Structures are given as C-alpha cells and as structure tokens.
Amino acid sequence: MAADASQITGLVLAGGRGSRMGGVDKGLQNFNGVPLALFTLLRLQPQVGQLMVNANRNLSAYEAFGAPVWPDVLADYAGPLAGFLTGLERCETEWLLTVPCDTPLFPHDLVARLAQAAQREGAEIAMAAAREEDGQLRAQPVFCLLRRELLESLVRFTHEGGRKIDAWTAQHKTVLMPFDAPGDDPRAFFNANTLAELHQLERP
Numbered sequence: 001m002a003a004d005a006s007q008i009t010g011l012v013l014a015g016g017r018g019s020r021m022g023g024v025d026k027g028l029q030n031f032n033g034v035p036l037a038l039f040t041l042l043r044l045q046p047q048v049g050q051l052m053v054n055a056n057r058n059l060s061a062y063e064a065f066g067a068p069v070w071p072d073v074l075a076d077y078a079g080p081l082a083g084f085l086t087g088l089e090r091c092e093t094e095w096l097l098t099v100p101c102d103t104p105l106f107p108h109d110l111v112a113r114l115a116q117a118a119q120r121e122g123a124e125i126a127m128a129a130a131r132e133e134d135g136q137l138r139a140q141p142v143f144c145l146l147r148r149e150l151l152e153s154l155v156r157f158t159h160e161g162g163r164k165i166d167a168w169t170a171q172h173k174t175v176l177m178p179f180d181a182p183g184d185d186p187r188a189f190f191n192a193n194t195l196a197e198l199h200q201l202e203r204p
Contacts, residue, residue, distance in 0.1 A: 007094040008111060010048035011087035012040050013080055013142060014101040015056045015072050025058050027101040029195065032202050036192075037101040038065045047111035049093055054083040079163050080142050081154070088151040100142045103191040105201060107179055114145040117177040124150060125174040130189040139176055140189045141165040 014027030014037045027037030034042075041051055051067040062069040070090050074082040080100070087096045095118075097111055107113070110128065118126040128143035142165070150172060157168045179188060192198035 004115075005047060005111065006049035008048045008097050008115070008145070009050040009052060009087070009091045009093045009095070010041075010044040010097045010099065010111070011083065011091075012037055012044065012051070012053045012067075012101050013083040013098055014062065015054045015083050015086075024195075025055075025061075026192075027053075027055065028058060028061055029198060031104050031198060035061075035065075036104060036198070037062060039104050040099060040101050040106075041065055041067060043104065043106065043108070044097075044099060044111075047108070048097060052087060052090060054086050074158060081158060081163055081165055081168065084144070084146065084165070085151075085154050085158055088146065088148060088154060091148050091151075094148055096146045096148060098142060098144045098146070100191060102193070102198075103143075103189055105185060105187050105190065106143065107184065107188050110143065110179075111145070113179070114143075114177050117175045118145055121175040122173065123175040124172045125169050127169065127174055127176055128189065129176045129178045129180075130184075131180045131186070137178055137180060139166065141169065143189065144169070 028035045031039045053062050053067050053069045055062045055069050056071050059069050070086050072082040073086050114126040124147045126145040128140040129137050132138050
C-alpha cells in the first residue's frame with residue numbers, strides 16, 4: 001500500500017550550527033526574498049499531510065512560519081539523526097519525511113517517488129540518491145522517508161552513541177530512489193554551505 005500524502009508528515013531540518021556559514025542560523029537566511037526554511041516548508045507543503053520544523057535556536061522566528069517547531073531531543077547539536085529522532089517522537093502519521101533546510105531546489109515530486117519506491121520494495125526507509133559532479137550516483141541520507149515504527153530502533157541506536165545516518169539505516173530494509181531521470185534538475189540536491197552558494201542557487 002503506497003503511503004498517500006495524508007499519511008506523511010514532512011520535517012524540515014533546521015537544527016544545525018551553521019558553522020560553515022559563519023555560525024549564522026542557516027534556515028533564516030534569505031533565499032529569493034524569503035527565509036530559507038520557509039521556502040523549504042512551502043515547497044514541501046503540497047507533498048505531505050502535515051509539517052514540522054526541527055530547530056534549536058530563534059524558535060519564535062521559526063514558529064512564525066506556521067508549523068510546529070521542535071528542538072532536538074538530544075543535547076549538543078547531535079546532527080541530523082537528532083532531528084530524525086525528534087520528528088519520529090512527534091510524528092502522528094504512518095511515515096515521516098525529512099528534508100534539510102539548506103537544499104531549497106529539491107524535487108516537487110520527491111515524496112511521491114520515495115513513497116512509490118518504499119511500496120515497491122516493501123521497505124521501511126526510502127532514501128533519495130542523486131548524481132554528483134563526478135557523475136557518481138550517491139545517497140542523499142537527509143532526504144529520507146521513514147516508517148514511524150522505527151522510533152524505538154533509533155532511540156536505541158542514538159542512546160548507544162550512534163550518530164551516522166547510514167549506520168542506522170543499514171539496520172533496516174532501505175531502498176535508494178535515484179533522481180537522475182532526464183527531466184530531473186541536476187541542482188535539486190545541491191546544499192548551500194555558504195552564503196555565496198546560496199545566492200548562486202537563486203539564479204535560474
């Protein structure tokens with residue numbers, strides 16, 4: 001049974017330190033005239049039933065975007081898995097879909113294609129994969145569709161000190177969904193680590 005949009009909660013990951021951007025709060029930087037995390041939320045909204053944001057500072061600024069905001073349940077900026085864990089704890093739908101706030105051009109059909117891949121393979125996790133500049137197809141682990149039932153497994157993994165997404169997803173049936181069809185935007189999974197890279201993505 002393919003997950004329909006109403007059974008998927010979208011989570012925007014905006015909880016990082018932004019250290020490669022000089023420590024600024026990445027999700028609040030302007031992209032095409034709106035804060036990056038808000039741009040991401042609006043792009044995700046038509047693809048899912050519910051929305052949440054994972055952020056660790058400037059919470060009132062994020063709350064102004066209109067979606068519930070949850071800080072990490074793990075201390076000390078523990079990375080994207082801390083966001084996954086926070087999202088799974090708060091998720092009330094069958095599936096959780098994660099996207100980072102710094103990759104604003106992700107596909108408009110991201111969720112549909114990940115859900116189809118999960119259904120086709122009977123997988124617990126569907127992860128995007130994209131071609132990088134060297135032509136290699138690589139997993140994009142922060143673009144993940146996860147079954148809500150994986151919460152217990154992730155609690156155990158993180159409590160044992162695990163922090164790497166792929167080390168955890170390797171414990172479960174995971175399918176990689178390539179986004180390298182002829183019509184796919186080659187910049188769809190480009191994440192902006194600097195303000196200059198962010199401004200570059202604004203150009204058509």
